[in-house]
Amino acid sequence: MPETVLVVLPSPTVADAPADPVRADPAVPLLRVDDLGVSRGDGIFETVNAVGGHPQALGAHLARFARSAAMLDLPTPAAEVWRRAVHEAVAAHPPVPELLVKLVMTRGVEGSGRCSGWVLAFPNADATRVRTEGVAVLTLARGYPADVMTTAPWLLQGAKTLSYALNMAALRHARTKGADDAIFVSSEGEVLEAPTSSVVAQFGDRLVTPPCDLGILEGTCQGRVFAWARGRGLATAVERLTVDDLHRAGSLWLCSSGRLATPVRELDGVPRTWDAALHTEVLAHLLTVHE
Amino acid sequence: MPETVLVVLPSPTVADAPADPVRADPAVPLLRVDDLGVSRGDGIFETVNAVGGHPQALGAHLARFARSAAMLDLPTPAAEVWRRAVHEAVAAHPPVPELLVKLVMTRGVEGSGRCSGWVLAFPNADATRVRTEGVAVLTLARGYPADVMTTAPWLLQGAKTLSYALNMAALRHARTKGADDAIFVSSEGEVLEAPTSSVVAQFGDRLVTPPCDLGILEGTCQGRVFAWARGRGLATAVERLTVDDLHRAGSLWLCSSGRLATPVRELDGVPRTWDAALHTEVLAHLLTVHE
Numbered sequence: 001m002p003e004t005v006l007v008v009l010p011s012p013t014v015a016d017a018p019a020d021p022v023r024a025d026p027a028v029p030l031l032r033v034d035d036l037g038v039s040r041g042d043g044i045f046e047t048v049n050a051v052g053g054h055p056q057a058l059g060a061h062l063a064r065f066a067r068s069a070a071m072l073d074l075p076t077p078a079a080e081v082w083r084r085a086v087h088e089a090v091a092a093h094p095p096v097p098e099l100l101v102k103l104v105m106t107r108g109v110e111g112s113g114r115c116s117g118w119v120l121a122f123p124n125a126d127a128t129r130v131r132t133e134g135v136a137v138l139t140l141a142r143g144y145p146a147d148v149m150t151t152a153p154w155l156l157q158g159a160k161t162l163s164y165a166l167n168m169a170a171l172r173h174a175r176t177k178g179a180d181d182a183i184f185v186s187s188e189g190e191v192l193e194a195p196t197s198s199v200v201a202q203f204g205d206r207l208v209t210p211p212c213d214l215g216i217l218e219g220t221c222q223g224r225v226f227a228w229a230r231g232r233g234l235a236t237a238v239e240r241l242t243v244d245d246l247h248r249a250g251s252l253w254l255c256s257s258g259r260l261a262t263p264v265r266e267l268d269g270v271p272r273t274w275d276a277a278l279h280t281e282v283l284a285h286l287l288t289v290h291e
Numbered sequence: 292m293p294e295t296v297l298v299v300l301p302s303p304t305v306a307d308a309p310a311d312p313v314r315a316d317p318a319v320p321l322l323r324v325d326d327l328g329v330s331r332g333d334g335i336f337e338t339v340n341a342v343g344g345h346p347q348a349l350g351a352h353l354a355r356f357a358r359s360a361a362m363l364d365l366p367t368p369a370a371e372v373w374r375r376a377v378h379e380a381v382a383a384h385p386p387v388p389e390l391l392v393k394l395v396m397t398r399g400v401e402g403s404g405r406c407s408g409w410v411l412a413f414p415n416a417d418a419t420r421v422r423t424e425g426v427a428v429l430t431l432a433r434g435y436p437a438d439v440m441t442t443a444p445w446l447l448q449g450a451k452t453l454s455y456a457l458n459m460a461a462l463r464h465a466r467t468k469g470a471d472d473a474i475f476v477s478s479e480g481e482v483l484e485a486p487t488s489s490v491v492a493q494f495g496d497r498l499v500t501p502p503c504d505l506g507i508l509e510g511t512c513q514g515r516v517f518a519w520a521r522g523r524g525l526a527t528a529v530e531r532l533t534v535d536d537l538h539r540a541g542s543l544w545l546c547s548s549g550r551l552a553t554p555v556r557e558l559d560g561v562p563r564t565w566d567a568a569l570h571t572e573v574l575a576h577l578l579t580v581h582e
Contacts, residue, residue, distance in 0.1 A: 027323065031320050032318065033317065033321050036459075041453050041454040045330070120324055140445060141443045142443075143439050151432065155433075156457045159456075161454075161456040162330065162454075163332040163457065164330075165331060165332045166446050169364075169444075187436065187478075
């Protein structure tokens with residue numbers, strides 16, 4: 001695992017006695033097979049993009065990490081320890097333009113009552129091509145109704161858990177159909193999110209993203225896009241969208257920390273265009289240190 | 292981790308060059324943090340009960356393991372190597388009445404193209420109390436319609452994956468409501484399965500379980516119960532059931548390899564009884580070596 005930095009948190013939660021994060025060799029196994037993160041996908045994660053050595057929107061990521069923990073009845077992550085571990089991992093890594101920093105906390109070894117936590121930093125694979133050329137996207141049923149988060153919280157919609165097998169399967173399915181990515185849709189036909197990113201649609205001088213109460217993640221990159229938009233005089237709104245709305249939109253982006261704002265160049269086989277000047281501007285903003 | 296045996300499979304799939312399973316110390320970490328089984332819950336598992344040293348229904352478990360692998364586009368598990376690993380783990384363990392043997396295969400370290408595989412054997416926690424006293428069960432929405440497996444295969448319903456965070460959350464939710472376990476119900480109100488077991492309902496001299504095309508697992512213990520039932524002159528049927536049907540049933544069981552046939556003593560707060568003689572008989576059968 002070249003150019004990868006691993007930092008382990010002996011005390012990842014506020015319930016633990018404080019202990020400093022420690023460097024470890026990422027090529028050496030860290031986890032027992034009876035860690036519930038392994039055996040049950042029972043844990044949470046965040047992926048932060050460190051641009052020029054600065055972890056972008058780390059506060060927003062840590063806030064979402066804590067929300068995910070609460071939804072899984074996990075102890076609250078010790079935010080300051082995680083923050084330190086992130087900065088240690090970034091500082092220990094050879095300088096690269098973009099460094100992905102993954103934070104993971106699991107329920108730990110079964111019966112131990114102690115969570116496992118670590119931070120892994122590795123160079124962001126060059127996403128320049130998809131960021132500039134865009135991606136072909138297939139809409140796929142998520143199978144759930146729009147009210148699933150409130151009516152069935154045990155389904156953990158809206159939590160960023162390690163149980164991502166279906167997100168990966170949805171991406172594989174999209175690829176077998178010649179697409180690059182997917183957008184999930186509720187059983188009523190409402191636009192939700194992509195398997196690893198958020199949806200932002202442009203309608204004239206308004207940017208719109210679907211509401212989190214549909215059981216989707218609050219996108220950190222989407223939040224940065226909205227902050228930028230408001231700063232340059234665009235309106236932003238959190239509103240329900242249908243697939244037809246997406247077809248009517250001007251620019252349409254998938255937003256994530258790793259790929260930033262990636263334009264959708266084809267939706268369900270229908271080619272689409274985007275505002276190139278606006279896109280260049282938002283990308284430049286996302287690659288600039290702000291928070 | 293007292294009385295636990297770990298056997299690692301260097302070559303878990305038919306795509307690998309053959310290599311013998313090897314014993315390893317279960318207290319020593321086995322997995323890197325970038326194993327996709329950890330980072331994405333991207334893998335499959337089975338839990339076999341070895342009674343008096345005999346792994347029950349191992350053929351049925353291995354067949355389901357292979358079906359789960361296919362649904363996740365994983366390479367086919369090398370059945371004979373897994374069989375050997377299971378027998379090695381059982382043979383290496385001090386004799387106990389019931390030994391749970393967990394088979395796990397993950398997509399492996401990201402980018403390696405090699406699956407990770409292991410078998411972990413540990414004594415079955417004494418399930419005598421729940422098997423004889425029964426469990427209180429809450430029905431919970433699974434959020435999906437009954438046709439989800441055929442209309443949206445990327446949701447992986449019917450595959451036994453490591454992405455079990457929601458199954459664990461459903462059990463925690465049931466416990467906060469004073470119940471011991473849950474039964475998932477489709478959005479149309481059809482009975483599906485429990486988070487870690489299958490549902491079998493008795494109507495006179497017929498036993499009924501819901502069909503797998505609802506996107507549920509084919510229960511290995513349920514299969515053994517049905518085989519026993521037919522052998523003693525009961526009829527068996529795979530039919531759709533509603534929660535009302537469950538209330539009308541005679542005995543109602545949750546069936547799994549670990550807890551075998553556990554009677555439901557309360558459903559959604561309504562106390563229920565079961566045929567004690569029949570229950571004693573089915574438990575005795577399940578604890579007898581047959582296959």
